[in-house]
Amino acid sequence: MLTSIPAPVGSLLDGGTAYAVGITLWDKPVSRILTVAAAQLGPIQRVDGRPAVIKRMCALLTQAGEQGCDLVVFPELALTTFFPRWYMEDQAQVDAFFEAQMPSADTQPLFDLARALKIGFCFGYAELVEEDGRLRRFNTSILVDKDGKIVLKYRKIHLPGHAEDEPWRAFQHLEKRYFEIGNLNWPVVRTMGGVMGMAICNDRRWPETYRVMGLQGVEMVLLGYNTPRHNPPAPEHDRLSEFHNQLSMQAGAYQNGTWVIGTAKCGVEEGCEMIGASSIVAPSGQIVAQAITQDDELVVARCDLDMGRAYKDGIFNFAKHRQPDQYRLIVERTGAIAPE
Amino acid sequence: MLTSIPAPVGSLLDGGTAYAVGITLWDKPVSRILTVAAAQLGPIQRVDGRPAVIKRMCALLTQAGEQGCDLVVFPELALTTFFPRWYMEDQAQVDAFFEAQMPSADTQPLFDLARALKIGFCFGYAELVEEDGRLRRFNTSILVDKDGKIVLKYRKIHLPGHAEDEPWRAFQHLEKRYFEIGNLNWPVVRTMGGVMGMAICNDRRWPETYRVMGLQGVEMVLLGYNTPRHNPPAPEHDRLSEFHNQLSMQAGAYQNGTWVIGTAKCGVEEGCEMIGASSIVAPSGQIVAQAITQDDELVVARCDLDMGRAYKDGIFNFAKHRQPDQYRLIVERTGAIAPE
Numbered sequence: 206m207l208t209s210i211p212a213p214v215g216s217l218l219d220g221g222t223a224y225a226v227g228i229t230l231w232d233k234p235v236s237r238i239l240t241v242a243a244a245q246l247g248p249i250q251r252v253d254g255r256p257a258v259i260k261r262m263c264a265l266l267t268q269a270g271e272q273g274c275d276l277v278v279f280p281e282l283a284l285t286t287f288f289p290r291w292y293m294e295d296q297a298q299v300d301a302f303f304e305a306q307m308p309s310a311d312t313q314p315l316f317d318l319a320r321a322l323k324i325g326f327c328f329g330y331a332e333l334v335e336e337d338g339r340l341r342r343f344n345t346s347i348l349v350d351k352d353g354k355i356v357l358k359y360r361k362i363h364l365p366g367h368a369e370d371e372p373w374r375a376f377q378h379l380e381k382r383y384f385e386i387g388n389l390n391w392p393v394v395r396t397m398g399g400v401m402g403m404a405i406c407n408d409r410r411w412p413e414t415y416r417v418m419g420l421q422g423v424e425m426v427l428l429g430y431n432t433p434r435h436n437p438p439a440p441e442h443d444r445l446s447e448f449h450n451q452l453s454m455q456a457g458a459y460q461n462g463t464w465v466i467g468t469a470k471c472g473v474e475e476g477c478e479m480i481g482a483s484s485i486v487a488p489s490g491q492i493v494a495q496a497i498t499q500d501d502e503l504v505v506a507r508c509d510l511d512m513g514r515a516y517k518d519g520i521f522n523f524a525k526h527r528q529p530d531q532y533r534l535i536v537e538r539t540g541a542i543a544p545e
Numbered sequence: 546m547l548t549s550i551p552a553p554v555g556s557l558l559d560g561g562t563a564y565a566v567g568i569t570l571w572d573k574p575v576s577r578i579l580t581v582a583a584a585q586l587g588p589i590q591r592v593d594g595r596p597a598v599i600k601r602m603c604a605l606l607t608q609a610g611e612q613g614c615d616l617v618v619f620p621e622l623a624l625t626t627f628f629p630r631w632y633m634e635d636q637a638q639v640d641a642f643f644e645a646q647m648p649s650a651d652t653q654p655l656f657d658l659a660r661a662l663k664i665g666f667c668f669g670y671a672e673l674v675e676e677d678g679r680l681r682r683f684n685t686s687i688l689v690d691k692d693g694k695i696v697l698k699y700r701k702i703h704l705p706g707h708a709e710d711e712p713w714r715a716f717q718h719l720e721k722r723y724f725e726i727g728n729l730n731w732p733v734v735r736t737m738g739g740v741m742g743m744a745i746c747n748d749r750r751w752p753e754t755y756r757v758m759g760l761q762g763v764e765m766v767l768l769g770y771n772t773p774r775h776n777p778p779a780p781e782h783d784r785l786s787e788f789h790n791q792l793s794m795q796a797g798a799y800q801n802g803t804w805v806i807g808t809a810k811c812g813v814e815e816g817c818e819m820i821g822a823s824s825i826v827a828p829s830g831q832i833v834a835q836a837i838t839q840d841d842e843l844v845v846a847r848c849d850l851d852m853g854r855a856y857k858d859g860i861f862n863f864a865k866h867r868q869p870d871q872y873r874l875i876v877e878r879t880g881a882i883a884p885e
Contacts, residue, residue, distance in 0.1 A: 362868050362871050363866055363868065364866075365860070365866065386868060387871075390871055390874075391871070393883075393884060394884065395883070395884045395885070400883050400884065407860075407866075410800065410860065410861075411800070411866075411867075412752030412753075412756065412796070412800060413752075413756075413867075413871070413872045413875060416752065416753075416872075416874075416875055417871070417872060417874045417875065419881060420874045420875070420878045420880075420881050420882070421874075421881065421882065421883060421884065422881045422882065422883025422884070436859070436860070438855075438858075438859045439855040439856075439859045439860070441855070442829065442855065445829055445830075445831070448830065448831075449799060449830065452792070452795055452796055452799060452830050453796065453799075453800070455792055455796075456752070456792055456793065456795075456796030456800075459789060459792055459793075460750065460751070460752060460793070460796075489782065489785055490785075490788065490789065490792050491785070491788075515778075515779040515781070515782065516779075517881065518778075519776070519778045519779045520705070520747075520750065520776070520779070521750075522880075523879060523880045523881050524879055524880025524881070525880075526703055526704075526705065526747075526751075527751075527753075527879050527880070528702050528703065528726060529875065529876045529877070529878070529879050530876075531702050531727075531730055531731075531753070531757070532753045532756075532757060532875055532876050533876055534730075534756075534757045534760045534761075535753060535756055535757065535760070535869065535872055535875055535876065536869045536870075536872050536873055536875065536876050537869070538760045538869070539863060539864055539867050539869055540760075540862075540863045540864025540865075540867070541759060541760050541761065541762045541857065541863050541864070542760070542761065542762065543733075543735070543740050543761060543762025544733060544734065544735050544740065544761065544762070545735070
């Protein structure tokens with residue numbers, strides 16, 4: 206820890222302001238700067254087994270280790286192809302995409318490698334769990350710390366798409382069929398020197414997602430997604446997919462003074478094109494680093510967790526400026542009701 | 546009304562798709578397409594009297610009439626210089642910037658001209674009102690319909706800045722001193738063929754603002770602002786002012802499928818630079834038109850109020866996708882509380 210060690214800046218810096226910057230940098234606990242990777246995954250076809258996927262994830266982890274990363278964020282439903290694109294009636298066929306254990310025999314190598322490299326990581330998977338005396342299914346992500354311990358679990362709340370067969374769509378989006386709505390709210394945890402939260406895919410378009418975590422002081426939101434370019438009900442917006450993706454993450458970051466690590470599974474998967482553009486977004490809303498391929502790619506940035514402070518204490522000082530009494534409609538009404 | 550008149554497209558269009566587009570255009574009730582102007586105002590100095598300002602606003606109204614506008618949106622606190630930049634102890638001195646009547650003798654020409662031109666308009670002013678047996682002061686905006694009737698009033702909820710003298714600032718921002726928090730929530734009204742709402746300046750950075758109106762089916766948010774480039778507590782963000790302005794309005798528009806008409810008072814006012822970039826933002830989040838000066842300037846766009854429909858019925862179908870139970874923290878907590 207370099208905290209409270211005087212800044213050895215002397216002759217390198219010329220004058221008061223620069224000297225002060227030097228002091229700020231050196232005075233900071235090292236643990237508040239995290240080197241983070243968005244580990245984008247290219248397409249995973251249906252025939253690809255979990256071991257092949259884990260091998261790719263391990264290759265990215267190894268690369269992250271070489272680049273000095275502290276934390277690696279993988280996409281939503283990282284272990285298989287994006288199966289909600291198919292309507293299936295046979296529950297056994299559906300459940301083949303789910304994980305009943307975590308870690309499992311298949312995923313253990315990922316946990317082992319990360320612990321050996323002393324890297325924290327986060328990824329999404331389809332979770333099958335016995336809870337409340339019945340089998341339940343969630344679209345889940347977990348955060349694993351540098352010691353290999355699962356320190357945070359999140360279950361996706363904003364499930365997009367539909368629940369019934371809609372064969373007119375080139376690709377269906379049956380998340381509302383295969384998953385229950387998450388029942389863990391948006392928890393945050395203090396780990397790796399910061400306050401971490403998670404969200405999954407469609408969650409990122411809803412400002413409520415970031416705000417609930419912002420109210421818990423979140424400093425970094427870990428967010429995986431699988432986003433088909435083509436949205437059958439509104440194909441005229443397909444060309445805006447990347448713009449909407451970025452806009453949502455940038456606004457969420459800025460309005461809560463938090464980092465957002467958005468990681469895509471992308472490319473042409475089973476004939477369906479999914480957008481990439483995995484991004485590391487600063488608390489200023491600026492995109493610091495972004496993927497340039499539609500394939501396995503590591504996007505790395507050094508993230509100063511204190512960077513959100515000026516927003517959290519200033520223009521977005523919630524205690525000073527928020528007016529919760531005026532927001533009641535947000536929880537009292539679900540759908541929109543327009544005046545007569 | 547062209548509704549239900551068959552589309553006279555015939556030979557102009559070649560093929561099925563184009564023909565369908567022609568029908569859609571002509572089949573639409575004319576009243577759902579509004580030609581709207583963001584009437585940006587350049588600086589207003591302290592010595593400028595209201596009559597001089599009203600004259601400038603009338604010139605913009607006349608121009609809007611020539612361009613076939615239905616609705617003109619003026620900035621926040623449009624009638625005077627942005628007085629919260631000064632600390633004043635003499636209440637009479639403060640109240641000189643307020644309006645005790647609306648319309649007043651000074652503003653009547655604006656109302657008269659707009660009615661003659663059959664143009665609706667919206668502007669902001671400092672409102673002094675006797676209410677609940679006492680004098681109260683709000684940062685207010687009103688919407689006036691084409692017949693000159695005030696159909697909507699909004700009082701600013703997110704007052705930025707501070708309440709006490711902070712002489713270390715090059716320019717102060719004493720909105721919390723001179724105004725009470727608005728007590729009308731964010732009302733909307735059906736007028737000019739659409740559902741209209743209003744917000745003022747700092748409101749635009751808070752997603753709650755748009756969402757409360759989105760839950761009332763808002764189709765167009767009329768939003769005036771005065772935004773100093775320089776924010777004394779975080780000067781390192783000054784260069785991001787336009788970016789944050791756009792980001793907030795674009796996200797609010799997209800996430801609620803609504804038009805946003807953002808209108809600045811801008812330029813160097815009493816030595817203080819304020820950003821311009823008045824913008825008309827579509828429900829897609831795209832900026833359709835934007836000011837290019839720091840002076841009086843009319844920014845015009847034809848706005849199809851039905852354009853938000855695909856968002857409201859699709860990806861942001863609130864009734865289908867929102868989970869208010871999960872949003873409770875938004876109203877139950879004001880300031881952020883981080884985990885231990």
